[in-house]
Amino acid sequence: xxxxxxxxxxxxxxxxxxxxxxxxxxxxxxxxxxxxxxxxxxxxxxxxxxxxxxxxxxxxxxxxxxxxxxxxxxxxxxxxxxxxxxxxxxxxxxxxxxxxxxxxxxxxxxxxxxxxxxxxxxxxxxxxxxxxxxxxxxxxxxxxxxxxxxxxxxxxxxxxxxxxxxxxxxxxxxxxxxxxxxxxxxxxxxxxxxxxxxxxxxxxxxxxxxxxxxxxxxxxxxxxxxxxxxxxxxxxxxxxxxxxxxxxxxxxxxxxxxxxxxxxxxxxxxxxxxxxxxxxxxxxxxxxxxxxxx
Amino acid sequence: xxxxxxxxxxxxxxxxxxxxxxxxxxxxxxxxxxxxxxxxxxxxxxxxxxxxxxxxxxxxxxxxxxxxxxxxxxxxxxxxxxxxxxxxxxxxxxxxxxxxxxxxxxxxxxxxxxxxxxxxxxxxxxxxxxxxxxxxxxxxxxxxxxxxxxxxxxxxxxxxxxxxxxxxxxxxxxxxxxxxxxxxxxxxxxxxxxxxxxxxxxxxxxxxxxxxxxxxxxxxxxxxxxxxxxxxxxxxxxxxxxxxxxxxxxxxxxxxxxxxxxxxxxxxxxxxxxxx
Ligand SMILES: Nc1ncnc2c1ncn2[C@@H]1O[C@H](COP(=O)(O)OP(=O)(O)OP(=O)(O)O)[C@@H](O)[C@H]1O
Ligand SMILES: [Mg+2]
Numbered sequence: 304x305x306x307x308x309x310x311x312x313x314x315x316x317x318x319x320x321x322x323x324x325x326x327x328x329x330x331x332x333x334x335x336x337x338x339x340x341x342x343x344x345x346x347x348x349x350x351x352x353x354x355x356x357x358x359x360x361x362x363x364x365x366x367x368x369x370x371x372x373x374x375x376x377x378x379x380x381x382x383x384x385x386x387x388x389x390x391x392x393x394x395x396x397x398x399x400x401x402x403x404x405x406x407x408x409x410x411x412x413x414x415x416x417x418x419x420x421x422x423x424x425x426x427x428x429x430x431x432x433x434x435x436x437x438x439x440x441x442x443x444x445x446x447x448x449x450x451x452x453x454x455x456x457x458x459x460x461x462x463x464x465x466x467x468x469x470x471x472x473x474x475x476x477x478x479x480x481x482x483x484x485x486x487x488x489x490x491x492x493x494x495x496x497x498x499x500x501x502x503x504x505x506x507x508x509x510x511x512x513x514x515x516x517x518x519x520x521x522x523x524x525x526x527x528x529x530x531x532x533x534x535x536x537x538x539x540x541x542x543x544x545x546x547x548x549x550x551x552x553x554x555x556x557x558x559x560x561x562x563x564x565x566x567x568x569x570x571x572x573x574x575x576x577x578x579x580x581x582x583x584x585x586x587x588x589x590x591x592x593x594x595x596x597x
Numbered sequence: 598x599x600x601x602x603x604x605x606x607x608x609x610x611x612x613x614x615x616x617x618x619x620x621x622x623x624x625x626x627x628x629x630x631x632x633x634x635x636x637x638x639x640x641x642x643x644x645x646x647x648x649x650x651x652x653x654x655x656x657x658x659x660x661x662x663x664x665x666x667x668x669x670x671x672x673x674x675x676x677x678x679x680x681x682x683x684x685x686x687x688x689x690x691x692x693x694x695x696x697x698x699x700x701x702x703x704x705x706x707x708x709x710x711x712x713x714x715x716x717x718x719x720x721x722x723x724x725x726x727x728x729x730x731x732x733x734x735x736x737x738x739x740x741x742x743x744x745x746x747x748x749x750x751x752x753x754x755x756x757x758x759x760x761x762x763x764x765x766x767x768x769x770x771x772x773x774x775x776x777x778x779x780x781x782x783x784x785x786x787x788x789x790x791x792x793x794x795x796x797x798x799x800x801x802x803x804x805x806x807x808x809x810x811x812x813x814x815x816x817x818x819x820x821x822x823x824x825x826x827x828x829x830x831x832x833x834x835x836x837x838x839x840x841x842x843x844x845x846x847x848x849x850x851x852x853x854x855x856x857x858x859x860x861x862x863x864x865x866x867x868x869x870x871x872x873x
Contacts, residue, residue: 485711491666494723502725503722
């Protein structure tokens with residue numbers, strides 16, 4: 304504007320001002336619209352958390368974490384066995400899917416020819432989209448029928464199949480974000496390919512990989528469908544890897560539908576615990592990404 | 598732009614300047630897939646001197662430089678024809694271990710690219726991957742001192758290399774490269790992203806380093822080439838029969854000759870800034 308000549312500058316400034324006020328009005332309208340949609344998006348989240356806290360909060364006590372579920376018509380009790388069962392199966396699933404997933408991601412991002420990488424990435428996306436109940440049926444056919452028993456092993460394997468694509472995808476993305484320059488620098492200093500990957504690329508991607516793993520764990524711990532087919536449920540402590548094993552998710556599924564008030568309350572308390580677990584893992588994931596390097 | 602302050606003694610071929618060339622190419626053709634990026638380069642890099650590569654963008658300076666330590670091996674489509682000898686030994690012979698080549702011929706890149714590790718770990722990285730047995734603390738102090746960075750960072754060796762300024766990062770990258778004690782240091786526009794003061798520091802550094810190392814530097818800065826180099830090679834691009842552009846070596850001589858008394862017209866035009 305400073306460059307326009309004096310004769311024509313007043314009208315130009317005038318029209319600019321009018322446009323500006325229109326634009327600022329538009330800004331205000333859009334801000335309001337966006338705020339409304341944000342609120343709409345947040346309502347379900349807040350409603351779910353609030354509802355679960357209201358319903359399950361009153362039941363939170365130490366007993367939940369130390370006692371077994373009571374038989375119908377008996378008061379008190381807890382679901383310590385389901386917590387232990389969930390930990391066992393999610394732990395088993397992580398033990399299987401995290402190393403395999405990270406190795407596949409390293410292969411994809413660092414070593415595979417582009418055509419192979421494209422095929423594997425596509426397969427990973429397909430696996431990610433498979434409904435969890437199908438994964439349950441698959442583990443049922445593969446493990447439960449083979450060992451002729453519902454088991455923590457079958458549950459863990461089913462969950463690992465669900466976690467695997469998440470671990471692969473997030474790790475793959477994390478590795479690809481590491482700039483090629485630092486790989487060149489490492490190779491230029493006489494490092495071999497695997498030294499470059501292990502000493503430079505993976506450490507640089509680690510915070511983002513941790514985030515992916517945490518999200519996968521959060522997803523797996525809430526899954527019910529695959530466990531109904533594979534681990535089933537018991538009222539007792541987990542007996543071993545090849546025995547039916549209780550879990551929080553299946554406990555919610557079983558207890559929410561029965562006509563006993565105590566069981567219903569336990570189901571709500573277990574739901575609250577699961578929601579908290581997801582919240583906490585998300586916070587951990589956020590924290591890990593805050594420390595990210597690239 | 599002719600640097601008048603430069604003594605114009607020893608007019609002669611670069612070979613005459615130094616008895617044994619460290620690196621020598623003969624009819625070197627460099628391809629990316631079917632694209633001939635650099636054609637028929639025959640030149641030698643003299644020992645303990647600074648050789649500058651100058652020329653317009655895309656003429657293949659970086660491409661040629663990366664051949665010298667086989668870094669182009671990382672590019673899938675890359676292929677080379679002709680001879681590239683390092684002390685008389687063909688670098689692209691099948692038996693040659695590229696990892697070993699890169700330890701002896703180090704590289705500093707255009708953009709500072711320290712590892713996301715501490716300053717200390719950056720410097721000792723090459724030593725660690727090569728199984729160095731000596732005293733790492735001493736190696737760090739020696740390398741950082743040589744790279745004129747020690748005084749600025751000696752109290753914060755544990756902080757991340759990424760937390761340094763651009764000029765400090767580039768000197769860290771130089772320290773990291775010379776910590777491996779290579780014989781040759783290749784520098785691809787090492788000052789391109791630096792301020793004049795950091796540039797000056799790195800140029801002074803090159804004068805120091807050439808006592809011990811053979812240096813090849815790519816630069817777009819004519820004053821820099823005339824200030825730091827003993828020998829200059831001018832590259833240009835031309836259209837091939839198939840309409841592709843490929844780079845070639847126009848002229849290679851003592852730096853003062855290239856700048857004051859070039860044999861080729863295009864060299865004269867390029868160094869005086871009247872190019873294209
Ligand atoms: N990885 C690659 N794959 C295919 N072609 C490449 C690759 N790298 C460079 N080229 C091509 O090779 C030619 C020479 O490139 P190079 O980067 O060596 O030029 P340069 O002289 O270093 O240019 P600048 O001064 O801009 O850095 C260019 O035509 C470029 O497009
Ligand atoms: Mg270049």
